[in-house]
Amino acid sequence: MKIQKSLERLRLGTTGALAEGARDLGHELPRNRFDLLADYRAALAQLGHEHLSDYQRGFVDALSAVSAAYATEVRPQTELETAVRIVESRSGWTRILSTIAAGHHRPSVLATTAELVLPQVSRALVDMENAGLVERHEPAAGEDGRGRPVQLTLLGERVVERLCPSDWRSQVSPPILMEAIVKALAHVANEGLVPMAEFRHQLGTLGAASTAVADKLLEHARERQLIRIVDEVVVSSLQARERTLVQLTLERVIAGQVVPLFELLKSRSDSVELVFVRSEDLRFQWDLALVEMPVPFVTLNSPELDLQDFSGRSYTVVYESNALLGSDLRERPEAARSFIKNARSRLCLVAPDGAEPDEIESQEAFEPIRLAM
Numbered sequence: 001m002k003i004q005k006s007l008e009r010l011r012l013g014t015t016g017a018l019a020e021g022a023r024d025l026g027h028e029l030p031r032n033r034f035d036l037l038a039d040y041r042a043a044l045a046q047l048g049h050e051h052l053s054d055y056q057r058g059f060v061d062a063l064s065a066v067s068a069a070y071a072t073e074v075r076p077q078t079e080l081e082t083a084v085r086i087v088e089s090r091s092g093w094t095r096i097l098s099t100i101a102a103g104h105h106r107p108s109v110l111a112t113t114a115e116l117v118l119p120q121v122s123r124a125l126v127d128m129e130n131a132g133l134v135e136r137h138e139p140a141a142g143e144d145g146r147g148r149p150v151q152l153t154l155l156g157e158r159v160v161e162r163l164c165p166s167d168w169r170s171q172v173s174p175p176i177l178m179e180a181i182v183k184a185l186a187h188v189a190n191e192g193l194v195p196m197a198e199f200r201h202q203l204g205t206l207g208a209a210s211t212a213v214a215d216k217l218l219e220h221a222r223e224r225q226l227i228r229i230v231d232e233v234v235v236s237s238l239q240a241r242e243r244t245l246v247q248l249t250l251e252r253v254i255a256g257q258v259v260p261l262f263e264l265l266k267s268r269s270d271s272v273e274l275v276f277v278r279s280e281d282l283r284f285q286w287d288l289a290l291v292e293m294p295v296p297f298v299t300l301n302s303p304e305l306d307l308q309d310f311s312g313r314s315y316t317v318v319y320e321s322n323a324l325l326g327s328d329l330r331e332r333p334e335a336a337r338s339f340i341k342n343a344r345s346r347l348c349l350v351a352p353d354g355a356e357p358d359e360i361e362s363q364e365a366f367e368p369i370r371l372a373m
Contacts (some may be wrong), residue, residue, distance in 0.1 A: 001024050001025070001027065001028040001036065001040070002024075003036075003039060003040050003043050004043075005024075006020075006021050006024040006025070006040075007021075007043055007044075007047055009021040009024070010047060010056065010059070010060055010063075011047070011050070011052075011056075013052070013053060013055075013056045018056070018059050021059075021063070022059075022063065025040075025063055025066065025067060028040075029067070029070050032074065032075075032078050034071055034075050034078075037067050037070070037071050038071070040067060041064055041067050041068055041071075044060055044063060044064045044067075045064065047060055048060055048061070048064075079155060080155070080158050080159065080162065083131065083132075083133065083155055083158075083159050084159055084162055084163065086131060087133070087159055087163065088163070090124070090127070091120075092114065092116050092120060092121075092124060093124055093128065094163050094164070095114045095115075095116065096110060096114050096116070096121060096124055096125070096128070097128070097133065097134075097152065097156060097159060097160050097163070097164075098160055098163070098164045099113050099114045100134065100150060100151065100152055100156075100160075101152060101157070101160045101164065105137075105149035105150055105151060106149050106150075107121050107122055107125060107150070110125075110150075125150055128150075128156070129150075132153055132155050132156075133152065133153060133155060133156035133159060134150045134151065134152055134153060134156055135150065135151060135153050136148045136149070136150050137149050137150070137151070245351060245371040246282060246320050246321065246349055246371065247282055247285065249261055249371060250282065250285040250286060250288075250289045251285065253289040254285065254288045254289050261349070261369060261371065262289070262293075264369060265293070265318065265347075266293065266294060268316055268345060268347060269293065269294065269295045269297075269316055270294075270295075271314075271344065272295065272314045272315050272316050272344050272345075273295065273296070273313065273314045273315060274295055274296040274297070274298055274313075274314075274315050274316075275293075275295060275296070275297045275298070275315060275316045275317075275318060276297075276298050276299075276300055276315055276316070276317055276318065276339070276343075277290070277297055277298070277299045277300070277318045277320065278299075278300050278305065278317065278318065278319045278320060278324060278325075278328070278339075279299050279300070279301065279320045279324075280301055280302070280320075280324065282320060283299045283301060286299045286320075287299055302328075302331075302332070305328065305332065305335050305336070305339060306332055306335045308335075308339070310338055310339050310342040310343075311338075311342055313342065314344055315342075315343055315344065316343060316344055316345045316346070316347065317339065317340060317343040317345070317346045317347065318347045318348075318349070319346075319347070319348040319349065319366070320349050321348070321349060321350070322348055322350050325348055325366070345367070346365070346366045346367065347366065347367050347369050348366040348367070348368055348369065349369050349371055350368045350369070350370060350371065351370075351371055352370055352371060
């Protein structure tokens with residue numbers, strides 16, 4: 001389709017010209033050239049600002065809606081079908097992807113588990129990354145990056161679900177995964193150091209349908225830095241478990257469950273104009289969870305905290321963790337103290353057995369809000 005020629009027909013506005021413009025789109029859609037369709041929709045949007053009759057404008061809006069709906073519905077399926085054909089045509093790719101889905105993420109482990117040679121796996125991972133099927137974690141300090149663990153992208157997960165329907169995701173839903181991890185981490189915290197075999201047993205009894213699922217949960221927890229493994233012993237940091245509890249709480253609220261924490265937040269927001277929630281990588285979940293609150297809730301990340309002027313405003317402060325509060329006081333003390341000092345009230349979420357929030361000054365103490373398991 002020649003976009004400018006089609007637009008000229010729509011500008012002309014006669015019955016025949018508009019019909020030709022519609023046929024241009026009809027002939028283009030089966031070709032699935034989605035980048036061209038995006039350019040076409042952008043051109044239609046610009047055309048809508050020109051002097052058109054109401055009939056022309058309605059016609060242009062209809063073409064825009066049709067092209068947008070087509071791209072939204074068809075593009076993901078087309079990309080999936082293309083990716084499936086690529087994977088099926090490449091030696092060992094299905095085996096590598098299913099092995100990643102089963103919880104093995106380092107190239108050397110992938111090679112051993114999938115029974116392939118390491119150079120073949122390394123080359124395949126480079127090609128898979130270029131195809132948008134996998135992505136690599138950032139290398140840790142001192143690592144050269146060649147052994148970086150990999151994980152499936154959303155497209156990669158969809159390919160595995162198509163080619164390997166018995167994958168672990170079909171056995172356990174994401175909320176059950178997270179809840180099992182949280183409970184297992186609570187067991188680790190209570191016991192101190194727990195042998196890996198016992199941790200696997202905890203995961204298996206808390207929702208895993210098989211040993212493979214328990215192994216996946218273990219890898220999931222390690223990827224999210226909820227645990228460390230030292231000489232086959234699992235160690236959980238309180239900070240990691242605290243963050244997991246916050247995430248689990250937010251997921252429950254988003255799912256429509258009544259959560260005591262949010263009932264408490266509602267009661268603390270009655271006498272203020274707004275509530276600031278200090279968060280970092282859970283901002284999106286907070287924004288979804290807070291949408292129904294009776295007063296405005298605003299999430300703040302580090303740059304926003306540095307730029308805001310909090311004087312003369314009536315607000316409550318909520319920190320999502322004691323660790324984040326401590327980090328602000330160390331790394332941006334002037335902005336943090338202004339943020340805290342001007343608040344009407346101050347709340348900090350902590351784990352059930354977590355330490356009390358640090359006091360800034362006696363008149364600026366934080367009220368600890370204990371997260372439920």
